[in-house]
Amino acid sequence: MNQTIVKKATFRGKRKGFLVDMHIHTNYSFDSAFILEETLIELDGVVDAIIITDHDTMGNFSKEILLGLESKYHLKNFSESVEISTAQGHILAYGIAAVPSNNLRPNEVIEIIHSENGLAVAAHPFTLLGLGDLIYDLELDAIEINGLRSKHANDLAKEAAESMGLPCIGGSDSHNRFHVGTCVTEFPKKVGSIKEIIDFVRKGKCKPVFLQY
Template structure:
């Protein structure tokens, strides 16, 4: 099994594209160093609405990716040929999935219960993500994946190197390439895993506060531990 973080960012800020382009080589170096220290085999760089190719480094495979801001939420496109740039809010979920498939990439529904209505879209996603910022929603995500009959993957959504690998994906593949990752996702040869290391729990509390203040969290009709009866009951 290969351990891959399918959702990471090379910078801790959004916008300011020129500054970001200058910082990204530093960011990917820090991400891969942390990934190597935590025993990951690879990570996908999925910056918001743009893709920059990076070479493998620090014994970690750097996979091509992009996080597309669709009209209804965020979609990760991971694979050999992601789009170089997308306009925020311009593509519908269905158009985004079609774009991914046309480029031989996988389309992953990212953080479906944060600032997103994508779970209501019949768009043909390849997988659903358990997001490292708030894995306590994992029961909701698992039920959603069951309803959609889709596999689960994990991604840290790291914007800072310390966050790398806090959620990642175990991939059943003999080699780690963009093509093998896409094939494994589509075949369901993947498993989402979450690291409950104490510093990660502390960071997640901070994110919950920030996103809660912004009104980005949503609760589905089903309930989970802490909010009522767990889905399985």
């Protein structure tokens, strides 16, 4: 890797909760060339954990690789998650074993996610490739506040979540070093697995937080 990597200022310590960037792309996404290790260098000391959510692909990192990276960079890497391109917009799925088939309808995708006890979240709903007003007709578990999108789009997402009685999570949707960790989810205490994350979100014990460096 012949490029200079500058680590962001240490952010941890200023917050009591457990910070997780729940929307991270790696070079396994068609639109990102940013490798996982570069993301971890940026976020070491900034958040406590990340969740890899590549576009329509998962399982690209073995348990051994993730454990090795965890001990090197002091933050947990949760997998078993993916950003699914449905026929009508993007859905983040947490805690599932495999990517559903391409181009299914959003309600079909959500059914599959729930059949595995996973979490179905509307990714950047009021933006290009988001579900838009369709979210009101779907059995979603949460709505995403997205670090890559405008304040207006995020305000609409927040309002929708409030009116639907759903929790919000935060994710950076990072595809490069400039976006990692911009928006993350704060949990009240340490989470050790994707299942625990799902439980906290289902109980509404989470909130999106914007980080500034």
